[in-house]
Amino acid sequence: MPDGKPDLTGIWQVLDLSLDANIEPHTASWGVHAGQGVIIDPPDGKIPYLPASLAKRQENYKNRAKDPVAHCYKPGVPRINYVPFPFQITQTPAWIQVTYEFVHNHRNIYLNGSTHLPGIDFFNGDSRAKWDGDTLVVDVTNLNDDPSLVPTWFDASGNYHSDALHVVERWTRTSMDNMTYRATMEDPKVFSRPWTIEVLLYRHKEPNFRILEYECQIFKEKLAREGKGNFLRIVEAN
Amino acid sequence: MAGFALVLLLAQLLFSQAPAQNPGGQGAPGGGRGGVPAPPAGPVRRTAEGKPDLTGYWIGATKTNINNGRGGIINPDTGMPDGKIPYKPEWEAKAADTAKNHMFDEPYAHCLPAGIPTNLGLQFGFQIVQDKNTLAWGWDTVGATRLIYLDNRKHVPDSIKLYQGDSIGHWEGDTLVVDTTSQTAGWWDASGAVHSDAVHVVEKFTPKDENTIAYEALVEDPVALTRPMTVTDTLRRNGITNVPLAFKNRPTGYEQTETACVEGERDTALYTESGGGFAKDGVPGQAAPPGAVSSPPPRGGGGRGRGGPPQQ
Numbered sequence: 001m002p003d004g005k006p007d008l009t010g011i012w013q014v015l016d017l018s019l020d021a022n023i024e025p026h027t028a029s030w031g032v033h034a035g036q037g038v039i040i041d042p043p044d045g046k047i048p049y050l051p052a053s054l055a056k057r058q059e060n061y062k063n064r065a066k067d068p069v070a071h072c073y074k075p076g077v078p079r080i081n082y083v084p085f086p087f088q089i090t091q092t093p094a095w096i097q098v099t100y101e102f103v104h105n106h107r108n109i110y111l112n113g114s115t116h117l118p119g120i121d122f123f124n125g126d127s128r129a130k131w132d133g134d135t136l137v138v139d140v141t142n143l144n145d146d147p148s149l150v151p152t153w154f155d156a157s158g159n160y161h162s163d164a165l166h167v168v169e170r171w172t173r174t175s176m177d178n179m180t181y182r183a184t185m186e187d188p189k190v191f192s193r194p195w196t197i198e199v200l201l202y203r204h205k206e207p208n209f210r211i212l213e214y215e216c217q218i219f220k221e222k223l224a225r226e227g228k229g230n231f232l233r234i235v236e237a238n
Numbered sequence: 239m240a241g242f243a244l245v246l247l248l249a250q251l252l253f254s255q256a257p258a259q260n261p262g263g264q265g266a267p268g269g270g271r272g273g274v275p276a277p278p279a280g281p282v283r284r285t286a287e288g289k290p291d292l293t294g295y296w297i298g299a300t301k302t303n304i305n306n307g308r309g310g311i312i313n314p315d316t317g318m319p320d321g322k323i324p325y326k327p328e329w330e331a332k333a334a335d336t337a338k339n340h341m342f343d344e345p346y347a348h349c350l351p352a353g354i355p356t357n358l359g360l361q362f363g364f365q366i367v368q369d370k371n372t373l374a375w376g377w378d379t380v381g382a383t384r385l386i387y388l389d390n391r392k393h394v395p396d397s398i399k400l401y402q403g404d405s406i407g408h409w410e411g412d413t414l415v416v417d418t419t420s421q422t423a424g425w426w427d428a429s430g431a432v433h434s435d436a437v438h439v440v441e442k443f444t445p446k447d448e449n450t451i452a453y454e455a456l457v458e459d460p461v462a463l464t465r466p467m468t469v470t471d472t473l474r475r476n477g478i479t480n481v482p483l484a485f486k487n488r489p490t491g492y493e494q495t496e497t498a499c500v501e502g503e504r505d506t507a508l509y510t511e512s513g514g515g516f517a518k519d520g521v522p523g524q525a526a527p528p529g530a531v532s533s534p535p536p537r538g539g540g541g542r543g544r545g546g547p548p549q550q
Contacts, residue, residue: 002286009369012355072550088385090367090374092293097367097374103385103500104351106376114490122287122496211385213400217500
């Protein structure tokens with residue numbers, strides 16, 4: 001970029017389409033290919049839940065038709081970066097907009113030295129960033145867990161967090177066509193220790209490729225109007 | 239405004255006044271409602287490449303009804319911005335019927351992006367982040383987005399329909415010219431001024447100083463209109479005056495916050511059957527089928543559907 005910082009612009013997407021279903025190692029299920037997950041720490045690839053939290057997660061799994069993303073809600077951070085939809089990064093020195101195809105989600109990442117906004121929670125959090133060498137480090141707080149608003153999950157399997165969640169993202173463009181996306185999750189109410197995912201993002205190189213639209217809620221509404229009100233994601237059929 | 243974000247509502251409770259509005263109200267020059275004059279505007283900001291830099295927060299006049307003579311439509315006889323939509327008679331009737339019987343179909347009520355140029359006339363403004371290849375937009379209302387590509391690419395096929403359309407821009411001197419195709423059928427305002435999916439829009443953004451952009455949109459819709467119409471507006475930099483309390487004492491100033499429309503949406507359950515919605519007539523919110531909305535019990539402001547049943 002003109003300011004000498006790495007250029008993160010482009011249209012990016014995850015290739016492992018099973019991550020949105022489950023970020024832990026998993027065998028195949030209906031509509032979901034098997035996958036090794038993306039958790040690089042702890043080494044067993046599993047989320048280090050506190051015992052009580054693990055029980056809550058298993059309950060979420062049983063009720064996974066309630067997956068917020070299946071209801072078209074904002075996926076939250078980090079999930080929004082590995083739902084199976086592309087996103088585009090538009091970059092200026094002090095302000096980045098990440099524009100996601102999934103239900104016109106967009107995130108502001110501020111690099112202007114500002115602090116987190118006090119007292120307001122957001123589905124996609126509050127993102128303040130700085131550069132660490134060639135890596136964009138984004139500190140994400142103010143993540144919503146209000147049960148009346150359907151708090152975000154890490155995937156469609158019910159992996160969840162509390163409002164104490166603190167995410168540190170590390171975006172590193174490793175080549176023209178790849179970005180390494182790391183996110184470390186800290187939430188002492190739910191996890192026994194911090195844990196980290198690493199996701200490889202690929203740049204869309206197709207000629208004329210662009211962000212289109214997925215206005216999910218309109219499909220949901222149509223199903224409801226047709227009397228299929230309790231509409232379910234395919235994963236629930238499993 | 240329909241589809242108003244619950245999270246934003248919560249945010250607004252923290253503010254001492256409404257979020258930054260069109261400074262001075264519709265068309266009024268200068269200072270904010272609070273009597274704080276806007277600082278004098280400097281020259282047009284520019285990118286490293288020397289192009290105008292439109293990065294920032296902007297707001298136009300609120301246009302809930304563009305057909306009332308104050309919607310910025312140019313009257314071809316006088317050249318004044320007090321014209322009306324040059325509808326074909328059957329579309330005039332269709333718009334009237336929509337206003338009377340189909341307010342449930344208002345795009346905002348379903349958290350859908352309003353389209354172009356409708357989106358420029360929304361109440362709470364929008365942001366632009368501009369880099370060399372793209373202008374990325376984000377709206378407060380329904381949290382809509384728009385990407386304008388500047389690399390001379392071709393449009394997507396017309397068979398792809400998009401609520402915001404497909405926008406390709408280029409610079410003509412200091413004027414950004416944006417060609418938008420592939421829009422779905424939609425509304426030009428919040429009052430039922432419907433248009434077809436044959437709509438084609440060419441917008442011109444001409445920055446006048448760092449805080450002002452002259453806006454002009456040539457709107458063609460050979461299905462609904464007898465002739466193309468030109469819609470004009472003045473976009474002003476937002477968040478300078480009337481800054482919400484949450485941002486007032488922050489050195490970095492105003493920011494547009496997240497709008498969670500789908501997540502907080504209850505309008506579709508509140509609209510009555512006679513209005514095209516789920517609720518039994520006279521019993522607001524009682525007849526939504528299971529799963530129609532995964533809504534929490536009303537709290538705070540409840541639904542805010544324009545044209546919906548009265549709020550409790």
